[in-house]
Structures are given as structure tokens and as C-alpha cells.
Amino acid sequence: MPKATFTVQWVKAVKSPENGQLDYFDQKSPNVGLRISPSGRKTWFVMYRSSGQLRRLTLGTYPALSIHLRRDTLWYQPLHARA
Numbered sequence: 001m002p003k004a005t006f007t008v009q010w011v012k013a014v015k016s017p018e019n020g021q022l023d024y025f026d027q028k029s030p031n032v033g034l035r036i037s038p039s040g041r042k043t044w045f046v047m048y049r050s051s052g053q054l055r056r057l058t059l060g061t062y063p064a065l066s067i068h069l070r071r072d073t074l075w076y077q078p079l080h081a082r083a
Contacts, residue, residue, distance in 0.1 A: 003027050006034065011067055016040045034062070 004010060005027045014024070016038055023045075026032045035043045042062035048055055059065060 006067055008067055
């Protein structure tokens with residue numbers, strides 16, 4: 001489970017894996033991640049628990065959902081902290 005400090009430059013520069021998908025998790029908010037596919041598609045997601053099961057919620061793809069917009073969403077904060 002690779003971790004990274006998500007910055008605009010890092011998201012632009014991160015390379016695609018040759019096969020399979022690679023998930024990176026944010027150092028500042030460990031429940032938020034970026035999935036990178038071999039085609040180069042970059043997808044933002046958030047991990048959360050529901051009824052004891054770990055689940056993944058897709059937020060959108062990069063660059064349609066930029067790192068700035070992602071940080072402004074409610075999903076950037078842990079879901080259990082929201083009222």
C-alpha cells in the first residue's frame with residue numbers, strides 16, 4: 001500500500017504500472033487514494049467502513065476532478081467524522 005503526499009506535480013508525474021492497478025494513499029488523509037491503471041487513467045477514491053466491511057467509493061477521475069477540487073469535497077475528511 002504505497003503512500004504519497006499528493007501534490008499537483010506528483011499527480012501529473014506519477015507513472016502508470018505496466019500491468020494491474022496501483023493504489024496510492026494520501027499521507028495527510030489515509031482514507032483518500034488515487035488508483036492508477038496501466039492505460040494511465042487516474043481515479044480518486046475514498047475508503048470507508050460500512051457494517052464492518054471495508055468499502056471503496058469512487059469520487060471521479062483526474063484531471064476532471066483535480067487535486068484542488070478533491071480537497072474541497074466533504075470526502076477529504078474521514079466519513080465517520082461527518083455529522
